[in-house]
Amino acid sequence: MNWLLRNEGQERIKTYGIGSDADGLFWCFDGHKQRVDWIKKYRHILDNGLDRKAFKLLRAIWGKSNQCPSVLDACAGLGKDAYLIALSGCSVTACEKSALVYGFLQNAIDRLDSSERVLLTCVHADVMSYMKKWPVTRKRPDVVYLDPMFNHRLNAKVKQHAWFLREIGEHGTQAELLEASLSFALSRVVVKRSVKNTWLQNKKPTYSIEGKTTRFDIYQV
Numbered sequence: 001m002n003w004l005l006r007n008e009g010q011e012r013i014k015t016y017g018i019g020s021d022a023d024g025l026f027w028c029f030d031g032h033k034q035r036v037d038w039i040k041k042y043r044h045i046l047d048n049g050l051d052r053k054a055f056k057l058l059r060a061i062w063g064k065s066n067q068c069p070s071v072l073d074a075c076a077g078l079g080k081d082a083y084l085i086a087l088s089g090c091s092v093t094a095c096e097k098s099a100l101v102y103g104f105l106q107n108a109i110d111r112l113d114s115s116e117r118v119l120l121t122c123v124h125a126d127v128m129s130y131m132k133k134w135p136v137t138r139k140r141p142d143v144v145y146l147d148p149m150f151n152h153r154l155n156a157k158v159k160q161h162a163w164f165l166r167e168i169g170e171h172g173t174q175a176e177l178l179e180a181s182l183s184f185a186l187s188r189v190v191v192k193r194s195v196k197n198t199w200l201q202n203k204k205p206t207y208s209i210e211g212k213t214t215r216f217d218i219y220q221v
C-alpha cells in the first residue's frame with residue numbers, strides 16, 4: 001500500500017502494509033508485523049508491579065487524591081497510556097482524531113478478554129469539537145490528559161508504535177488544546193512532554209514530574 005503523507009507541510013511517499021488475521025489488525029513495515037500489544041506489557045505490570053515510567057504517569061494523573069479521577073485522554077493514539085490509567089481504576093474516555101489510529105485502538109479494545117476489560121471507552125473525534133459538544137448535564141472529567149506529538153526527530157531506536165503514530169497520527173492542534181483543556185477539566189490537566197521540549201505553549205505548570213526521557217507537566221485548575 002502506498003500512502004502519500006502530508007505531515008508538518010512535507011509530502012512523502014512511504015510503503016506500508018496493513019492487514020488483519022486471527023489476532024486482529026496489524027501493520028507491516030520492513031517485513032515485520034506490528035500490533036497494538038499493550039496488554040502483554042500490562043500483564044507484566046500486574047505480575048511484577050509498576051515500572052518507573054508507569055508509576056510517574058499514574059502519580060501525575062491521580063495527584064495527591066485517593067479518589068479515583070475520571071479522565072479524558074485527549075490524544076489517545078494507540079491507547080497505551082489510556083489503558084494503564086484505566087487499569088489503575090479510573091474511568092477513561094480516549095479521544096482520537098485519526099480514523100486509522102482509532103481503528104487500531106478500537107480493534108484492540110474489542111479483542112480484550114472479559115478479564116482484561118477496564119473502564120475504557122474510545123471515541124473517534126477531534127477533541128476540540130468533542131469538548132465543545134459535551135452535554136451540559138454530563139459531569140466533565142476531573143483530569144484531561146494531553147500527549148500531543150513531540151516535535152523532535154525520532155531516533156533510529158524508536159519503538160515501532162511511536163514511529164507508526166508519528167507517521168499516521170494527526171499533528172498540529174496543540175495551540176488551542178491546552179487552553180481549551182484548562183477550561184474543561186474539573187481538577188487538572190496533565191501534559192506529557194519529552195524532557196527535550198519546553199512547556200506546552202510556554203505555559204508554566206503548577207509542578208512537573210520528570211523521568212529520564214519524559215516529563216509530566218501538571219496544571220492545577
Ligand SMILES: C[S@@+](CC[C@H](N)C(=O)[O-])C[C@H]1O[C@@H](n2cnc3c(N)ncnc32)[C@H](O)[C@@H]1O
Nearest residue numbers: 075077078079080081096097126127147169170
Ligand atoms: C503521541 S500520540 C499519543 C500516544 C498515546 N498517549 C499512547 O499511549 O499511545 C498523539 C495522538 O493524538 C492524536 N491527535 C492529535 N490531535 C488530536 C485532536 N485534536 N483530537 C484527537 N486526537 C488528536 C494523534 O492522531 C495521535 O494519535
